[in-house]
Amino acid sequence: RKEVEQDPGPFNVPEGATVAFNCTYSNSASQSFFWYRQDCRKEPKLLMSVYSSGNEDGRFTAQLNRASQYISLLIRDSKLSDSATYLCVVNVGTGGFKTIFGAGTRLFVKA
Amino acid sequence: EAQVTQNPRYLITVTGKKLTVTCSQNMNHEYMSWYRQDPGLGLRQIYYSMNVEVTDKGDVPEGYKVSRKEKRNFPLILESPSPNQTSLYFCASSPTPYEQYFGPGTRLTVT
Numbered sequence: 001r002k003e004v005e006q007d008p009g010p011f012n013v014p015e016g017a018t019v020a021f022n023c024t025y026s027n028s029a030s031q032s033f034f035w036y037r038q039d040c041r042k043e044p045k046l047l048m049s050v051y052s053s054g055n056e057d058g059r060f061t062a063q064l065n066r067a068s069q070y071i072s073l074l075i076r077d078s079k080l081s082d083s084a085t086y087l088c089v090v091n092v093g094t095g096g097f098k099t100i101f102g103a104g105t106r107l108f109v110k111a
Numbered sequence: 112e113a114q115v116t117q118n119p120r121y122l123i124t125v126t127g128k129k130l131t132v133t134c135s136q137n138m139n140h141e142y143m144s145w146y147r148q149d150p151g152l153g154l155r156q157i158y159y160s161m162n163v164e165v166t167d168k169g170d171v172p173e174g175y176k177v178s179r180k181e182k183r184n185f186p187l188i189l190e191s192p193s194p195n196q197t198s199l200y201f202c203a204s205s206p207t208p209y210e211q212y213f214g215p216g217t218r219l220t221v222t
Contacts, residue, residue, distance in 0.1 A: 008151075029127065034171055041199065042215070043215055044211075047215070087153065097142065097159055098169060099211070100156070100165070101154040101156075102153055103153035
């Protein structure tokens with residue numbers, strides 16, 4: 001079983017749709033959680049950190065459920081420019097220096 | 112401009128010929144890391160470094176070496192490359208383990 005699992009997709013949605021990505025992690029000692037975005041074989045870029053209290057940045061909302069070891073990302077009012085691969089990321093270990101990436105979920109937003 | 116640079120960006124080599132991929136950051140970050148990305152597997156951490164002369168293994172360290180003699184540089188060394196090391200490699204740096212800034216990637220092919 002992978003340490004961080006994501007639905008590989010792809011998700012194909014029309015502009016304006018709301019789309020939700022889910023991620024589960026297996027290491028209960030995981031310390032910090034993130035969503036990164038990666039455009040077609042370019043470098044990943046941090047989208048947002050994820051907290052138990054939930055956090056929102058414009059059209060993006062991230063949520064963490066430590067009890068269920070589950071992380072989510074919600075994108076509202078999808079734009080064409082949101083088309084990318086979304087990576088769920090977990091830091092584990094002493095000091096949280098070891099980083100585990102999910103395989104990513106591909107999103108296509110269509111006009 | 113704050114950035115992480117990697118060289119070379121593309122490399123085709125033959126089995127067994129030692130190579131080094133350089134990584135340099137100009138942000139005075141303490142934390143640096145190397146990843147490889149393969150289709151369907153996502154990014155996997157090879158090695159990370161918490162500071163000068165402090166390194167540790169990630170998930171897939173076999174066949175790789177690293178060194179951190181200066182804060183800004185974190186080269187990845189393949190002493191005897193093999194075809195299963197054909198991959199897309201990313202270097203990242205961070206002031207903490209949390210938000211990582213990635214280099215543009217190095218596409219390596221070993222024949």
